[in-house]
Amino acid sequence: MRIDLHAHSNVSDGTETPAGVIISAVSAGLDAVALTDHDSTDGWELAAAAAREHGIAFVPGMEISCRTEQGISVHLLSYLHDPAHPGLLEEITKSKDARLTRAEHMVTLLSEDYPLTWDDVIHHVAPGATVGRPHIADALVAAGVVADRTEAFTSILTSHSRYFVQHYAPNPAVAVELVRAAGGVPVFAHPVASSRGRIVGERTYRDMIDAGLLGLEVEHRDNPEEGRTFLRGLAAEHGLLMTGSSDYHGAGKPNLLGENTTSPEVLARIEELATGSTVIR
Numbered sequence: 001m002r003i004d005l006h007a008h009s010n011v012s013d014g015t016e017t018p019a020g021v022i023i024s025a026v027s028a029g030l031d032a033v034a035l036t037d038h039d040s041t042d043g044w045e046l047a048a049a050a051a052r053e054h055g056i057a058f059v060p061g062m063e064i065s066c067r068t069e070q071g072i073s074v075h076l077l078s079y080l081h082d083p084a085h086p087g088l089l090e091e092i093t094k095s096k097d098a099r100l101t102r103a104e105h106m107v108t109l110l111s112e113d114y115p116l117t118w119d120d121v122i123h124h125v126a127p128g129a130t131v132g133r134p135h136i137a138d139a140l141v142a143a144g145v146v147a148d149r150t151e152a153f154t155s156i157l158t159s160h161s162r163y164f165v166q167h168y169a170p171n172p173a174v175a176v177e178l179v180r181a182a183g184g185v186p187v188f189a190h191p192v193a194s195s196r197g198r199i200v201g202e203r204t205y206r207d208m209i210d211a212g213l214l215g216l217e218v219e220h221r222d223n224p225e226e227g228r229t230f231l232r233g234l235a236a237e238h239g240l241l242m243t244g245s246s247d248y249h250g251a252g253k254p255n256l257l258g259e260n261t262t263s264p265e266v267l268a269r270i271e272e273l274a275t276g277s278t279v280i281r
């Protein structure tokens with residue numbers, strides 16, 4: 001059984017449709033795949049239909065952007081929550097709306113130095129999708145400013161860049177509570193990914209665990225090896241599940257479906273713990 005629990009479609013910043021992600025998962029030889037678009041569950045239905053058609057298991061998921069009081073970015077994966085839960089829906093709607101204002105603000109700043117308009121960016125965003133820096137990167141690629149998304153993220157679009165603007169994001173412990181309230185299974189995504197920016201300290205882990213965190217994404221290409229050792233220790237100490245996943249974004253990132261996988265036992269445990277929705281088989 002090959003299971004990958006972290007993939008994005010064009011419902012957020014992936015380059016393939018939800019059905020396209022399912023087809024790519026079949027091609028990659030996966031038996032189960034989760035769709036975890038940023039702050040949106042809009043891809044679930046299309047992915048579920050494609051999964052039924054292609055005979056692969058589909059795990060409904062989402063990745064919630066959060067920020068600690070210290071200003072550190074935290075990504076929280078949620079599996080099998082109720083997509084209509086009012087409290088959770090309200091938070092992600094707030095984030096999604098704020099992402100739009102924030103992207104417009106970044107484009108205004110960028111347009112002072114680069115040939116870039118808001119229309120250029122919108123051209124790369126599927127209708128209703130969660131807008132992110134990757135879409136700005138796509139417009140910069142089209143304008144010939146950078147070669148690809150990766151170059152954009154290592155230069156103009158880093159969080160240290162003068163063009164970077166923050167957007168509203170819930171506190172990670174609050175997000176964990178909301179996911180649990182919505183019957184979902186919260187898993188801390190790429191917790192020690194220091195290449196993406198500052199990483200959280202013990203206090204945030206404690207707050208998230210106290211709030212009901214159930215798992216850690218240990219095997220992820222952005223987690224350095226020494227960080228993974230720390231995460232395995234933390235998981236053992238607190239009885240947390242350990243997942244491994246690709247964080248596939250289609251052509252938007254080098255990450256390949258199935259490059260890290262999650263054990264069938266862990267997926268079974270996620271299914272037992274969740275009450276908000278079910279795996280589609």
Ligand code: AMP
Nearest residue numbers: 013065131132133134149150153252253
């Ligand atoms: P945002 O959520 O708008 O702040 O943008 C962050 C998102 O950009 C992350 O969730 C990743 O999906 C994506 N990202 C980060 N680094 C890269 C990269 N080097 N290449 C492509 N996408 C990236």
Ligand code: FE
Nearest residue numbers: 008013038249
């Ligand atoms: Fe992303």
Ligand code: FE
Nearest residue numbers: 063075189190
């Ligand atoms: Fe992430």
Ligand code: ZN
Nearest residue numbers: 006008063247
């Ligand atoms: Zn992701």
